[in-house]
Amino acid sequence: MDSRLRSVGVLLAGGVGQRIGMDTPKQLIEVAGKPIIEHSLAVFQNAPEIDEIVVLMTPGYTDRVREIVDKGGYDKVSKVVEGGASRTESTWLALGALGAEECNVLLHDAVRPLLEPRIITECVKALETRSAVNVAIPSSDTVLVAAPGPGGEVIGDVLDRSVLRRSQTPQCFRLSVIREAYERALADPGFAGRPATDDCGVVLRYLPDVPIHLVPGSEHNIKVTHPLDLRIAELLLQLAATPPISDLPR
Numbered sequence: 001m002d003s004r005l006r007s008v009g010v011l012l013a014g015g016v017g018q019r020i021g022m023d024t025p026k027q028l029i030e031v032a033g034k035p036i037i038e039h040s041l042a043v044f045q046n047a048p049e050i051d052e053i054v055v056l057m058t059p060g061y062t063d064r065v066r067e068i069v070d071k072g073g074y075d076k077v078s079k080v081v082e083g084g085a086s087r088t089e090s091t092w093l094a095l096g097a098l099g100a101e102e103c104n105v106l107l108h109d110a111v112r113p114l115l116e117p118r119i120i121t122e123c124v125k126a127l128e129t130r131s132a133v134n135v136a137i138p139s140s141d142t143v144l145v146a147a148p149g150p151g152g153e154v155i156g157d158v159l160d161r162s163v164l165r166r167s168q169t170p171q172c173f174r175l176s177v178i179r180e181a182y183e184r185a186l187a188d189p190g191f192a193g194r195p196a197t198d199d200c201g202v203v204l205r206y207l208p209d210v211p212i213h214l215v216p217g218s219e220h221n222i223k224v225t226h227p228l229d230l231r232i233a234e235l236l237l238q239l240a241a242t243p244p245i246s247d248l249p250r
């Protein structure tokens with residue numbers, strides 16, 4: 001009998017893309033010939049470690065996602081569910097859409113269309129022995145803490161870059177662990193006033209004894225947030241589709 005836990009890829013696509021400022025949610029914008037969300041869907045669909053995909057989509061756009069799923073033959077998609085008002089609400093709704101059986105959950109920003117298969121492999125491997133795993137890269141910039149000063153901001157602190165990492169997705173957990181963290185967060189009246197910007201932040205705050213193992217991410221695994229990111233994603237996706245020079249026929 002195969003005792004491997006099932007792995008569910010959750011695509012968080014419930015946002016509206018305010019910072020990119022377009023009429024439709026940014027995950028539906030076409031980049032390198034496909035909507036951004038479809039690039040992310042294809043990565044999960046083609047990953048042998050992923051057994052099932054659940055999509056959380058902006059209310060009003062779930063039918064559009066179902067069309068993309070049907071047309072592209074993404075047969076690992078089991079559910080397309082409406083997302084919530086914040087990323088954490090969408091995660092909570094995703095957890096509600098999963099059954100009671102223990103599994104691995106890989107929570108991925110749908111707007112990170114350049115997720116590499118290697119990262120999924122390493123995350124699922126790490127989940128064989130750990131219950132919480134995140135993907136992160138070192139910071140190549142020096143990171144400052146801004147403080148209010150006379151007439152504007154001043155530097156409050158310069159952080160030690162050697163211990164700083166930039167958090168990416170997928171953020172990966174045993175279902176029972178991420179559910180427990182969110183149940184505690186929702187029971188805390190203070191959570192709404194100090195929301196978390198990612199799922200690891202919820203686990204760290206509400207299950208501080210659970211170590212969150214780090215897997216190396218990638219500079220390519222960008223989050224399409226601002227208009228310039230669309231151009232960068234386009235170029236990187238084109239590059240990824242181009243064989244390296246050594247593989248070209250001579």
Ligand SMILES: Nc1ccn([C@@H]2O[C@H](COP(=O)(O)OP(=O)(O)OP(=O)(O)O)[C@@H](O)[C@H]2O)c(=O)n1
Nearest residue numbers: 012013014015016017018019085086090110111
């Ligand atoms: N209510 C929300 C908000 C965000 N997300 C998802 O979380 C990921 C990262 O969020 P972000 O880049 O902030 O997306 P938006 O919220 O759409 O962008 P903005 O903050 O500029 O409005 C995206 O794939 C987004 O669709 C979500 O599932 N549900």
Ligand SMILES: C[C@](O)(CO)[C@H](O)COP(=O)(O)O
Nearest residue numbers: 087109167168169197198223
């Ligand atoms: C989850 C995340 O992508 C990790 O870097 C990030 O925190 C999402 O932030 P956003 O403001 O919701 O884009």
